[in-house]
Amino acid sequence: MTARRTLLAAAAGAGLLPGPAVASPPAETPRHALSKLLDGNERWVQGRPRHRDPADDRRRRTAGGQNPFAVIFSCIDSRVPPEIVFDQDLGDLFVVRTAGQVIDPLIAGSIEYGPAHGTPLVMVLGHTGCGAVKATIESFADGKLPPGNIAAVVHALAPAYFAARPQPSSPLGEQILAVVRAQVTRTVVQLRADPLLTNALVVGAVYDLRSGQVSRIA
Template identity: 50%
Template sequence: MVMRRYLYITLFSLLSVACRPTPVEQHLEEIPKENLLEVLLQGNERFSEDHPLHPDQTLDRLRDLSQGQHPVAAIVSCSDSRVPPELIFDQGLGDLFVIRNAGNIVADYEIGSVEYAIEHLEVPLVIILGHTKCGAIGAFVEHEHEHSHHYSEYIQKIIDFIDAEEEEQVLQRGTIDFYEKAIEANVLHGIHELKNKVPLVSELIAAKKLRVVGAIYDVETGRVRVLENLD
């Protein structure tokens, strides 16, 4: 009898824990905007520790989104197949407005896309997301003007774009950590481009209605690191 009672109590305790609501059961748009980055980083922690919850990936969510979208963050990331933002932040349908290209470059089309997300979708958070072992930055790092690899015209344009970034030009080539610094500099450039070319961005940041951050995703650990002191 004592053993049976113990089993009942244990089972009840396990069910109570299993049924307890978790923060991710709350849609992102219901979370205070000042907490959004923390919530996304918590999602990344779940992903990197191999216990993602895959929220907002149901048919019901899909049907709800047919009436309109309300993403809570715009993310400019690389097209690299190892860097899918919805997965690495453990989010789902309609949660993130994602702009991807090789090298997570922030040029005219990307700025227009982010501006749309800010002005029309009213996202309160923008993340420029670089990543380790980025092929586009790697090509730039190995690029020598007089001894360059033979790339197609369009790939070369990507390399030349990165090469022209002021944040890259101030770096010292040949240092041990040049590759890592180049990845960070490219993210920094994206943030500066948004702030300098879209007046609305600086206005919303000053009013504490928008946050723009840079981050680096590690393709080996699965973890996202937010860059500090970007101003």
């Protein structure tokens, strides 16, 4: 056994890694997975969530293995929890969240984990009114970086800021949305070039805090 395999086996044994995905016929296609996500979002928008079995039944069904049909890479914002806004349940989604959905190798590794185990869909999800993007715009406006490691988030969002070039005369919400869209699009391009994601459909979308609607943009 290689050192890497030994390390992975040890991590899995210690419960540090998600359990192995369990094959469930028929295999999910990327398009079907996307439909399931968007149908779930429609239920959320309409305020008609799916009926849930009792919690202990749901835990029992998933405790022995998992087979999530999508990876959602989204922001930490408390108003955009993927399981809720897509009306999904235990075991349905891998969720990776960082401020402004900024990416680095550690985060990319977490995103790759799902498709490496058969998950057919990756969605990069930005949202309106993003605080991390707002902080980035304000940093460029006043020339001051936020404290501590939050500055690293602003640095990571700088390429999207320069791609969008938001007009200071525009309403702040519009400036934020322009940078969010650029950040989502750039991340989708990056992930589509990832060799471990070639079998997955990678899409980008933006969530509207007011309507609850997820709109695909890439």
